[in-house]
Amino acid sequence: MPTRFSSKDYLLSPNISNTNLFGQVSGIDHNGVKTTLDVIEEQPLTIYLNSQEVVTAMTIGDYPEYLAIGFLYNQRMLKQEDELLSVEFDPELDVVVVRTDRHTDFEAKLQKKTRTSGCAIGTVFGDMMEGLDDISLPDSKITTSWMYSLATKISRTDSLYLKVGAIHGTVLCKKSEPICYMEDVGRHNAVDKISGWMISEGIKADDKILYTTGRLTSEMVIKTAHMGIPILISRSGFTAWGVELAKKLNMTLIGRMKGQRFCCLSGEQRLIFDFKLK
Amino acid sequence: MPTRFSSKDYLLSPNISNTNLFGQVSGIDHNGVKTTLDVIEEQPLTIYLNSQEVVTAMTIGDYPEYLAIGFLYNQRMLKQEDELLSVEFDPELDVVVVRTDRHTDFEAKLQKKTRTSGCAIGTVFGDMMEGLDDISLPDSKITTSWMYSLATKISRTDSLYLKVGAIHGTVLCKKSEPICYMEDVGRHNAVDKISGWMISEGIKADDKILYTTGRLTSEMVIKTAHMGIPILISRSGFTAWGVELAKKLNMTLIGRMKGQRFCCLSGEQRLIFDFKLK
Numbered sequence: 001m002p003t004r005f006s007s008k009d010y011l012l013s014p015n016i017s018n019t020n021l022f023g024q025v026s027g028i029d030h031n032g033v034k035t036t037l038d039v040i041e042e043q044p045l046t047i048y049l050n051s052q053e054v055v056t057a058m059t060i061g062d063y064p065e066y067l068a069i070g071f072l073y074n075q076r077m078l079k080q081e082d083e084l085l086s087v088e089f090d091p092e093l094d095v096v097v098v099r100t101d102r103h104t105d106f107e108a109k110l111q112k113k114t115r116t117s118g119c120a121i122g123t124v125f126g127d128m129m130e131g132l133d134d135i136s137l138p139d140s141k142i143t144t145s146w147m148y149s150l151a152t153k154i155s156r157t158d159s160l161y162l163k164v165g166a167i168h169g170t171v172l173c174k175k176s177e178p179i180c181y182m183e184d185v186g187r188h189n190a191v192d193k194i195s196g197w198m199i200s201e202g203i204k205a206d207d208k209i210l211y212t213t214g215r216l217t218s219e220m221v222i223k224t225a226h227m228g229i230p231i232l233i234s235r236s237g238f239t240a241w242g243v244e245l246a247k248k249l250n251m252t253l254i255g256r257m258k259g260q261r262f263c264c265l266s267g268e269q270r271l272i273f274d275f276k277l278k
Numbered sequence: 279m280p281t282r283f284s285s286k287d288y289l290l291s292p293n294i295s296n297t298n299l300f301g302q303v304s305g306i307d308h309n310g311v312k313t314t315l316d317v318i319e320e321q322p323l324t325i326y327l328n329s330q331e332v333v334t335a336m337t338i339g340d341y342p343e344y345l346a347i348g349f350l351y352n353q354r355m356l357k358q359e360d361e362l363l364s365v366e367f368d369p370e371l372d373v374v375v376v377r378t379d380r381h382t383d384f385e386a387k388l389q390k391k392t393r394t395s396g397c398a399i400g401t402v403f404g405d406m407m408e409g410l411d412d413i414s415l416p417d418s419k420i421t422t423s424w425m426y427s428l429a430t431k432i433s434r435t436d437s438l439y440l441k442v443g444a445i446h447g448t449v450l451c452k453k454s455e456p457i458c459y460m461e462d463v464g465r466h467n468a469v470d471k472i473s474g475w476m477i478s479e480g481i482k483a484d485d486k487i488l489y490t491t492g493r494l495t496s497e498m499v500i501k502t503a504h505m506g507i508p509i510l511i512s513r514s515g516f517t518a519w520g521v522e523l524a525k526k527l528n529m530t531l532i533g534r535m536k537g538q539r540f541c542c543l544s545g546e547q548r549l550i551f552d553f554k555l556k
Binding site for chain 1 (some may be wrong): 294301303304305306307309310313315318319320321326336339413422431440443444463493494496497515516517518519520521534538539540541542543544546549551555
């Protein structure tokens with residue numbers, strides 16, 4: 001195994017040489033000595049679905065098209081069968097416009113709901129829950145040796161996290177191989193960018209594993225379920241609702257993965273213990 | 279210094295014996311052995327301002343009234359001079375209704391904006407930026423010995439983080455004393471709960487220090503500025519926009535505080551180096 005993992009080991013991974021993603025800031029350290037830090041950029045991105053403004057997200061700014069597609073899809077505003085006519089990013093306005101050939105029902109729904117409730121945030125979360133009952137996650141397997149191999153490879157990848165910190169990462173994996181690595185200031189954005197990439201490239205989900213640095217909340221579990229991925233792993237912890245949803249969805253949920261320790265709180269039938277712990 | 283800090287050392291702190299805040303979940307560990315974990319609860323809370331539904335936030339569920347007041351205030355939907363007629367929490371519906379004696383301009387503004395843009399999320403962020411230019415943060419001081427003392431006390435406090443993990447904490451401090459400790463699944467909720475408590479109790483802000491476990495993003499800096507607190511500290515890192523805003527607002531921003539190391543990227547004139555590092 002190489003000591004470092006780089007972009008050539010992935011189909012897509014953070015571009016740590018893209019200097020638009022971080023800025024240099026001067027300050028002082030604990031000794032009172034002048035110091036200069038690389039810090040991650042964060043900028044608003046407004047997502048439109050056809051003529052409808054949907055959300056303004058704070059993002060590091062890479063892969064805006066994937067973020068827009070993945071966000072709309074994970075919120076059930078786009079469906080996989082929707083034909084995307086165009087996805088246009090305007091870097092001056094910080095706007096992405098996703099155009100579909102059909103009028104999505106979301107636009108009518110949102111206009112109706114906003115007339116009654118005045119605010120779409122609750123609506124947006126409500127829509128995420130839609131269609132969860134119809135999801136049937138496949139009976140794939142995951143071995144503990146894949147898990148340990150993935151954790152090692154991911155932690156050795158040249159990432160924005162290692163370079164500037166203050167950022168979450170999500171990695172799409174197949175068996176012991178990390179395939180696509182996305183990072184963002186919000187852990188949800190990183191997942192949405194993976195989702196947008198999978199839809200754009202026609203990547204199938206049923207043999208995949210999703211790894212995230214963030215916590216396993218209800219929202220992470222819902223997004224992973226909508227993406228059709230049966231296994232979600234994190235080095236962070238769980239929330240009770242995240243676990244409850246994963247159990248209902250028959251999703252394998254593995255958290256607190258550090259070194260060779262972890263906890264599996266849902267879908268343990270997919271786990272194969274093939275690695276001999278010392 | 280006592281080895282542990284408990285609720286009696288604070289005016290308000292996490293109630294780790296409130297069993298509504300976490301649930302027990304069974305699963306298996308890395309040895310395939312059955313294990314039981316305490317995991318944090320997470321539930322929706324819908325906030326109304328008078329007859330207007332504003333947002334549905336995911337929260338651990340403690341102090342819903344403080345969360346509602348603090349959120350509305352930090353979003354500039356409530357002003358400090360607004361008289362609150364009542365703040366009612368309905369635990370069956372997971373709803374908090376904040377009532378004011380005047381019609382807040384927010385309601386008219388939101389209805390107007392939702393007619394044009396259809397979604398309030400962008401609006402909400404836009405509103406947060408309102409009034410920032412009028413903020414003048416006071417010329418208080420902070421010594422490095424207070425900082426190290428605060429970090430030690432906070433890390434030794436009996437918290438939900440130590441008990442179940444997967445949670446962010448925010449602590450309001452004065453000199454070397456932590457005063458009010460709030461935790462939540464979202465770091466913004468923890469800050470909003472502190473803000474709601476300060477408004478409800480008439481706590482003044484200009485001699486205070488805010489400590490957070492979360493990253494120093496634009497949103498954290500904006501909330502802290504609206505609360506009138508001149509100094510914000512985190513053990514996590516910075517975003518570029520967070521630093522830029524802090525500089526504009528003349529806020530002292532200290533991050534990456536671990537052990538006796540830290541970085542101050544804005545407002546370093548408030549820092550007094552009185553602690554002799556070994």
